Amino acid sequence: MLETLPNSIRVILARILLVVLTFSLIWLLRSLLVWLLSKPLERLLARAGHAEMDHAIRLVISRPSKYLLLALAIDVGARILEVNPALMAFVTNVTRTFVIIALTLGIYSLVDIVVFSRRRFFLTTGIAVDEALLPFIRTGVQLLAWALALVIVIQIWGYDVSGLIAGLGIGGLAISLAAQDTLSNVFGFATIVSDRPFVVGEYIKTSEVEGVIEKVGLRSTRVRQLDQAVVTVPNSKLASSVILNWSRLAKRRVDFNLGVTYMTKPDQMETLLDQLRTMLQQRETVDPDSVVVYFIEFGQSALNILVRCYVNIAEWRAFTSEKERILLEVMRVVDSVGLQIAFPSQSLYIENLDNNAGNQLNNHLGSGLNLSEQPLQTQNASDDKGADRAPIPHSGD
Numbered sequence: 001m002l003e004t005l006p007n008s009i010r011v012i013l014a015r016i017l018l019v020v021l022t023f024s025l026i027w028l029l030r031s032l033l034v035w036l037l038s039k040p041l042e043r044l045l046a047r048a049g050h051a052e053m054d055h056a057i058r059l060v061i062s063r064p065s066k067y068l069l070l071a072l073a074i075d076v077g078a079r080i081l082e083v084n085p086a087l088m089a090f091v092t093n094v095t096r097t098f099v100i101i102a103l104t105l106g107i108y109s110l111v112d113i114v115v116f117s118r119r120r121f122f123l124t125t126g127i128a129v130d131e132a133l134l135p136f137i138r139t140g141v142q143l144l145a146w147a148l149a150l151v152i153v154i155q156i157w158g159y160d161v162s163g164l165i166a167g168l169g170i171g172g173l174a175i176s177l178a179a180q181d182t183l184s185n186v187f188g189f190a191t192i193v194s195d196r197p198f199v200v201g202e203y204i205k206t207s208e209v210e211g212v213i214e215k216v217g218l219r220s221t222r223v224r225q226l227d228q229a230v231v232t233v234p235n236s237k238l239a240s241s242v243i244l245n246w247s248r249l250a251k252r253r254v255d256f257n258l259g260v261t262y263m264t265k266p267d268q269m270e271t272l273l274d275q276l277r278t279m280l281q282q283r284e285t286v287d288p289d290s291v292v293v294y295f296i297e298f299g300q301s302a303l304n305i306l307v308r309c310y311v312n313i314a315e316w317r318a319f320t321s322e323k324e325r326i327l328l329e330v331m332r333v334v335d336s337v338g339l340q341i342a343f344p345s346q347s348l349y350i351e352n353l354d355n356n357a358g359n360q361l362n363n364h365l366g367s368g369l370n371l372s373e374q375p376l377q378t379q380n381a382s383d384d385k386g387a388d389r390a391p392i393p394h395s396g397d
Helices: 007-028 030-047 051-081 084-115 118-127 129-158 162-178 180-197 236-240 266-281 316-337 356-365
Strands: 203-205 210-216 222-223 232-233 251-261 294-300 305-309 349-350 389-393
Touching: 007 051, 007 356, 051 084, 084 118, 084 129, 118 129, 118 266, 162 203, 180 210, 180 232, 180 236, 222 236, 222 266, 232 236, 251 266, 251 316, 266 294, 356 389
Parallel strands: none
Antiparallel strands: 203 210, 210 222, 222 232, 251 305, 294 305, 349 389
């Protein structure tokens, strides 16, 4: 029957049959091609200690391989059929489109695998990011890949994309200006999640808000203050603020000045300093290397001692309770040495005051004190400049 057909028809049928065989052969060899391409990568990953990614690599290769083989079959079939140049140009555009789609699918699948988890992203790229940022990275890279693929495909089919890009640029600028606050808050969220200056449940303090973090959202963060009021802070403002995180303290500092009276003798001062240092260094909650106890100055109404140390307690209530016990122990040490804690006071000294002047001063002060009864030492005007002085207590002291 075939022998009765014209030679040209037989050639066309033979070419069509050859095209069908080519399509079938290429499609049957798809699994072999995937295996050949994935096996070296699997061995490489196994050597690097990433054997759990074997199945994922096969998926990355198998998805785009379908479109690559389809493009190859179409190109080979068109060449076998020896189509006219116009149709060949169309076939070439089709095959190029399939190649771009295949490459984009490969990138899309690869991003899904690499950004699957924080650990896998670190093993693949060496970059440590927070788990909450992975969806943004995955979506952003995939959208960028598809956008570039769309632009390339449009160019393949002979369309000018410069006007489209310009229009998209103007539209994107308008959208970005309209959504400026929203975008800044989203970037603020990314900054908070990546840098992790705080997490939910921690107590923070900024120039505008202080309290416990309740929720970190995409646009804002909720903070519950000490008065139990909930404050919603935009992420952009919070990300640009100086944040004091009280919940991440490893220890807290006790720092105060202890004043004792001027009646203290040098030997008593030395004994007091030694006992205070010993008491603090022997406490289990106090870091002994941080203990600082020094007589630092002669104050206006007291001899001031600097007391400073670190307490290995981070929780505020427990620290405050321990600080209370330390202060009570300091009072006991001062009392055991026989000293007194000073309080603000003043002393008034009168030079060459007779009884009449003392009575006038008593009436002026209204203190009820009779200076005429106080023993005063006087001396003549011809004596030296340094006259004896008698301390007169002030009624307000």
